[in-house]
Amino acid sequence: MTNPTNKRRKPSLRGGASALWSETKAMLWVLLGVLVFHSFVAKPFYIPSESMMPALLEGDRLVVSKYPYGYSYVSPTIPNPAAIARNIVGSGPAEPWNITLPESEGRLFGSLPERGDIVIVTPPGRSEDYIKRVIGLPGDTIAVTNGRLVINGEAVHAERRPAAMIPVDANAPCGLFEFPGHRVRGKDGALYCRLPIIRETLPNGVSYDTIDLGRSPGDEFAPVTVPEGHVFLMGDNRDKSSDSRFSLEERGLGGPVPVANIGGRAEIITFSLDGTASLNPATWGQSLRDGRSFVSLRSEPAE
Numbered sequence: 001m002t003n004p005t006n007k008r009r010k011p012s013l014r015g016g017a018s019a020l021w022s023e024t025k026a027m028l029w030v031l032l033g034v035l036v037f038h039s040f041v042a043k044p045f046y047i048p049s050e051s052m053m054p055a056l057l058e059g060d061r062l063v064v065s066k067y068p069y070g071y072s073y074v075s076p077t078i079p080n081p082a083a084i085a086r087n088i089v090g091s092g093p094a095e096p097w098n099i100t101l102p103e104s105e106g107r108l109f110g111s112l113p114e115r116g117d118i119v120i121v122t123p124p125g126r127s128e129d130y131i132k133r134v135i136g137l138p139g140d141t142i143a144v145t146n147g148r149l150v151i152n153g154e155a156v157h158a159e160r161r162p163a164a165m166i167p168v169d170a171n172a173p174c175g176l177f178e179f180p181g182h183r184v185r186g187k188d189g190a191l192y193c194r195l196p197i198i199r200e201t202l203p204n205g206v207s208y209d210t211i212d213l214g215r216s217p218g219d220e221f222a223p224v225t226v227p228e229g230h231v232f233l234m235g236d237n238r239d240k241s242s243d244s245r246f247s248l249e250e251r252g253l254g255g256p257v258p259v260a261n262i263g264g265r266a267e268i269i270t271f272s273l274d275g276t277a278s279l280n281p282a283t284w285g286q287s288l289r290d291g292r293s294f295v296s297l298r299s300e301p302a303e
Contacts, residue, residue, distance in 0.1 A: 003103060022149065023058070023207075024120075025219060035076075035077050035078075038066075038077035039066065039075055039076040039077045040066055040067065040071065040075065041065070041066055041067065042064060042065045042066060042264075042267075043062050043063075043064055043065060043066065043077060044061060044062065044064070044263070044270075044301070045061070045062040045063075045064045045067070045120060045129070045131070045266070046059075046060075046061055046062075047059065047060040047061075047062065047131065049131075050172075050178060050237055050240055050242040051130075051131075051235035051237050051240055051242065051243075052118070052131055052235050052236050052237060053134070053164060053195070053211055053236060053237040053240075053242075054164045054166065054195065054197065054209050054211060054237075055118070055208060055209065055236050055238065055297070056118075056131070056236075056266075056269075056297075057166065057171065057172055057272060057289075057292070058171045058172060058275075059141070059171035059268050059272050059273045059274060059275055059289070060272045060292065061269065061270050061271050061272065061273070062266050062267070062268065062269055062270065062297070063266075063267045063270055064120050064264040064265065064266050064267065065264055065267050066263070066264045066265070067109075067263045067264075067267050068111070068113075069102065069107065069110060069111050069112070069113055069119075069259065069262050069264075069265065070107035070108050070109040070110035070111055070266070071102070071107060071108045071109065072106065072107045072108070072110075072259075072260040072261070072262075073100070073101040073102065073103060073104045073260065074100060074122045074260070074261055074263045075264075076101060076260070076265060078099040078100075078101070079225060081096070082204070085104060086195075089109045099127070100127040101127075103124070103260075104260065105229075105258065105260055106257060106260060107111070107260055110259065112137060112138070112231070112259065113134045113137075113231055113262065113265070114134065114156060114204065114206075114299075115134055115135065115136075115137060115202045115203065115204045116133065116134060116206030116208065116299035117133070117134045117205065117265055117299065118131065118132070118133050118134075118265065118266040118277075118297050118299070119131070119132065119133075119134055119231075119233070119262050119263075119264065119265055119266065120262070120263040120264045120265075120266065121253065121257055121261050121262055122261045122263060123234060123252075123253050123254065123257075123261070124248065124253075124254060124257070124261065125248065126248075129243075129263060130233075130243075130253070131235055131266060132233035132235050132241070132243050132244075132253070133208065133233065133235065133236060134231050134232075135149065135151070135202070135231075135232050135233060135234045135244075136151065136231060136232030136234060136244075137226060137232075137255070138225045138226050138227065138228045138229065138230060138231075138232060139226060139228075140152055140216055140225070140226045140232065141223050141224070141226075142223065142224055142225075142226065142232045142244075142256075143221055143223040143224070144218065144219060144220060144221035144245065145220065146180070146219060146220070147212065147215070147216075147219040147238070149200060149234075150223075151203060152203075152204070153256060154202060155253050156200050156202060156203070157200070157201040158198050158199070158200050158201075159198070159199045160196075160197070160198055160199075161198070161199045161209060162196040162197065163194045163196055163197060164193075164194070164196055164197050164209070164211070165186065165192040165193075165194055165197055166193040166194045166195065167190060167191070167192055167193075167287075167289075168190075168191035168192060168193055169274035169275055169276070170274055170275025170276055171273065171274055171275035172193060172274075174192075174193035176192070177196065178240065179193055179213070182194050182195055182213075194212065195211050195213075195278075196212050196213065197209045197211065197212070198210050198211075204301055205298040205301030206297075206300070206301050208299060209235060209236065210236045210237070210238050211236065211237045211238060211239065211240075212238065212239070213238075213239040213240070214239070216238070216239035217246075218238060218239065218241070218243075218245045218246070219238075219239075220263065221245045222256060224256065226256045226288075229254060229258060229259050229260075230256035230258055231256060231259060231262070232244045232256045232257075232259060233253060233256055233257055243257055244257060266297045267296070267297060267298065268295065268296050268297060269292055269293065269294070269295040269297065270293065270294065271286045271288060271289075271292065271293045272288070272289040272292035272293070273288065273289065274287050274288075274289050277303045
């Protein structure tokens with residue numbers, strides 16, 4: 001006679017459901033921890049355009065700290081599952097992966113950026129992130145005359161520097177539309193984007209390189225005084241940047257931007273990809289750009 005106690009017990013459906021719920025709760029806690037970290041400490045950021053060249057190239061991956069200027073309605077990271085799915089499958093135009101809270105004034109633990117800081121900003125009425133440099137603070141009068149930046153009635157110090165030689169790759173093609181006539185072949189036989197450089201020095205001593213391609217619509221900008229609680233932002237690639245010089249209808253920032261729209265400060269380039277990476281892991285290492293890993297983006301005044 002078979003002993004009933006020797007029969008294999010059937011798995012309990014209740015036990016399986018309990019284990020599944022435990023795994024789900026663990027994943028939800030991990031997701032919550034990531035979202036809290038992204039919202040209040042730091043988040044990764046991908047450079048999608050050439051507006052901050054030569055400091056930043058398309059394909060750079062950054063770390064953006066959230067806390068330096070306090071917290072506002074743009075600080076929380078709230079994923080948009082529908083937008084993420086559409087971006088992954090490629091249906092429709094690219095769109096932000098996050099949901100932005102309704103606009104509101106003020107910041108918690110707020111403080112002003114410094115001139116020269118590179119910041120993430122959400123344009124008024126929109127949800128995507130731009131990356132620009134802080135040029136003007138509250139009370140400053142900002143103008144551009146014949147391509148020269150003018151702060152409080154005085155042109156900032158500008159010095160022509162040797163041309164930047166940026167290697168041509170899939171993420172920096174130096175195309176005819178973006179940089180006509182600037183693609184050259186170097187002595188090593190490789191292709192480069194040879195770009196004219198003007199180094200600006202702000203009143204606080206912070207210096208950075210800008211690209212000067214010649215005449216462009218942004219070379220003339222009538223004086224505007226930055227209101228209280230606002231900052232004036234510009235891209236380093238002055239002739240290819242939609243920033244505070246341009247209206248919202250022109251995909252610009254519509255003038256000085258409320259500090260509440262600043263989402264964080266760019267701290268460091270963690271790594272940079274040349275655009276050749278695919279789903280094949282063997283291509284990942286080959287697509288890394290030399291010399292663009294762990295590069296600080298903090299601007300320090302000259303001694």
